[in-house]
Amino acid sequence: DGQMGIAIKFRIPPKARKAFQKGLERRSKEDPAGSLVHFQRAVAEFPSYYEAYHQMGLAYMHLGQAAQAEQALQKAIDLSQSRHEALFSLASLLSNNQRFSEAEPLARRGLELDGNSWYGQFELARALMGLNRVDTAQKIAEEARKRNPDYPQLHLLLANIHIRKHDYPALLEDLDSYLKLAPDSPTSDQARQRREEVQRTLANNRNVPAAEASKP
Structure with missing residues (x-):
């Protein structure tokens, strides 16, 4: 398969x-x-051009044209059984559209081809989170973060996981990391607001004697 790809x-x-x-x-x-x-x-010049179909799919995604993006990415996947990039891109598109049960197997297929891909792990964790498999999503997202701690969306994903688990100290760390990496992103104001709420919650918890007594 690899030799065929080179050819x-x-x-x-x-x-x-x-x-x-x-x-x-x-x-x-x-x-x-x-x-x-x-x-x-x-x-049009070369109908078997995997990379071109993949890039077409990404362009359609940026333009918000989900149906055309899905078609182009599926074509890329059909053209090469040994490439993982389009699998992860299609998983991303499907998760963006709440189609988590379809995104999960695509991300897993991509990781079978490249098990060290932090981005593939991110997309798998996103899909699992959407399917309410929170513990598994957390484990995979943490592994992805070890591989690439500088990707802001990973910290945001983990923040959402820690919100679900009511783990406020971890959530505060996630939001701090996210805001450090992406201070001017479209969701940064919302992240700052959430961070203030978490700090207030933690401060209130510290003022409760029972909480103090239960600390290790």
Whole structure:
């Protein structure tokens, strides 16, 4: 499978490769709509272009076009049984749309191909959290965080897990880490507000004698 993947890569026609590179350039300039034209040209020139279908799917995701994104990502998955990237991307799309029971097996398939992928673990944990399998989600998310502690969304996922488990000291750490990594994100104000609430809860708990007495 790996050798076949290498062979296919060398067969990509120059026109298709050039269109793909132009698509990547547009993507790097935060222009998903502009990138789509080039990725579509790339697959027209070379219908077995896994990377181009994958990037098309990501572009559609950024544009909020879920049905087109799913179609492109599924096409990429169908083209290569030995690549994990599109599996994780489709799992992400499905979780974004609350389709957790469909996302979970895709994330697991991707991790069978690359068991060391922190991103794959993140997507699996997201799906499991959506399925209310909180303990398993926590274990996998913590493993992912060990591999990449600088990914803000991992800390946010763990924050949601710790909210469910009423583990406020851990939640405070999650929110501190998230705000340090992503102080200006769209959800940072909400995270700050939640952090203040958690601090108040912890302060109130410290003022309860029974809570003090039960401390180790």
